[in-house]
Amino acid sequence: MKRNILLVDDHGLVRAGIKTLIHQIADFAVVGEASGVQEAAALLETLRPDILVTDISMGDGSGLNLARATRERHPAVRIIILSMLASEEVVGEALKMGVSGYLLKEAAPAELEIALRAVARDEVYLSPGVSTRMVQRMMQPAPAPDPGLGALTARQIQILTMIASRKGTKEIAFELDLSEKTIAAHRAQIMERIGVRDVVGLALFAMKHGLIKPQE
Helix, strand or coil: CCEEEEEECCCHHHHHHHHHHHHCCCCEEEEEEECCHHHHHHHHHHHCCCEEEEECEECCEEHHHHHHHHHHHCCCCEEEEEECCCCHHHHHHHHHCCCCEEEECCCCHHHHHHHHHHHHCCCCEECHHHHHHHHHHHHCCCCCCCCCHHHCCHHHHHHHHHHHCCCCHHHHHHHHCCCHHHHHHHHHHHHHHHCCCCHHHHHHHHHHCCCCCCCC
16 A cells, blocks of 8 residues: 655755655655645645655744644654754654654665654654664663753743744843853753753753743
């Protein structure tokens, strides 16, 4: 039975390359393409594909938000996330949203077929580099409970919100009339207090606690 695929990526050349690869795989066909979240949501309603293959970051929103909405409205659709990010936090969030596959863009072309066939069998597929990180994470001691916003000062919450809104150190320093060194020190303290290791972790924490909206 042929599986129909909706392909979503905001780069036309990337879509063309992936589409060519998929057309070489028996029993799979790309029936629609979208360059963003809004277009993809509309095509999901009309095309009713079996599998959604989507980039994680696009100009008009997040592939993770698209995945969550798809699982809510079209629970039968299997979802594969394409990403350059191997962060455990991002992968974990994707799995919580119900994705069936997480494929790194650096993967060999043959891995795409493996991922497609796995999710078509209702299995979960993670790129080897991702699965290794996830196993290592599970073997680590359980993380400390989420300290919440109470662990941060008002200034740190302000800076965290700006970082999560994709503002750079120089821009934040200018807006708050502080030195870049001071902003960097605050960022390090925030990471230590809430127990994250990178900007992605900061953004996820800010989103979880309502400091930014998911589409930001």
